[in-house]
Amino acid sequence: MSMNLLGIRKTLTVLTLLLGLGVVGFGVYAWKTVDRETRPSLPVYGTVPAFSLTERSGRTVQLSDLQGMVWVVDFIFTSCPGPCPMMTSEMKRLQSQFEGRSGVRLVSVTVDPETDTPAVLSNYAREFGADPTRWLFLTGSSDAIRGLATQGLHLFLQDDRNAASSSGQGSLIHSTRFVLIDRQAKIRGYFDSVDRNSMNEIVRGIDQLLGEKSS
Secondary structure, three states: OHHHHHHHHHHHHHHHHHHHHHHHHHHHHHHHHHHHHHOOOOOOOEEOOOOEEEEOOOOEEEHHHHOOOEEEEEEEOOOOOOOHHHHHHHHHHHHHHOOOOOOEEEEEEEOOOOOOOHHHHHHHHHHOOOOOOOEEEEEOOHHHHHHHHHHHOOOOEEEOOOOOOOOOOOOEEEOOEEEEEOOOOEEEEEEEOOOHHHHHHHHHHHHHHHHOOOO
């Protein structure tokens, strides 16, 4: 009799533990669902204009190729002695975090097209393990790149190297912000790539846009 009572108590203990774990698991799921549904919608800062640039593979990439995707774009150059390697490392982190999410694209645009040919960009991308199906590296004419960066995405870009004196002290300065774009090519956020909190926010922003219904 005592053995049966002990067995019943053990069974009840196991059931209680499983029930508790189930409640906790449901609570976490419910919290994430409610958080996603109640989180304020990301603002709209404008619409990305049409563009045509060349990918490292040599193919032409236009805005229409990214329609229906949630994408993140940044501006870098391969010989950058400053923040570019860190920015590209952050892009790589996003690539890893959204592996398997087919609706996400990453786009890195060079601001030094004279140096960063498709071949140079290919080598650079390879160094960072960039998946060519999910992470694009684009080049093109200086005017097209400047137009996209400054007029299209409202980012700072300054290249006074050609205007510099014979001392050759000109500089190439660009924004370190990542721009988050939704499926309709609407600009939905700017995130500082050198700030960890901001990078955590862009992850949540991507996830939120993936959950939005296409209109």
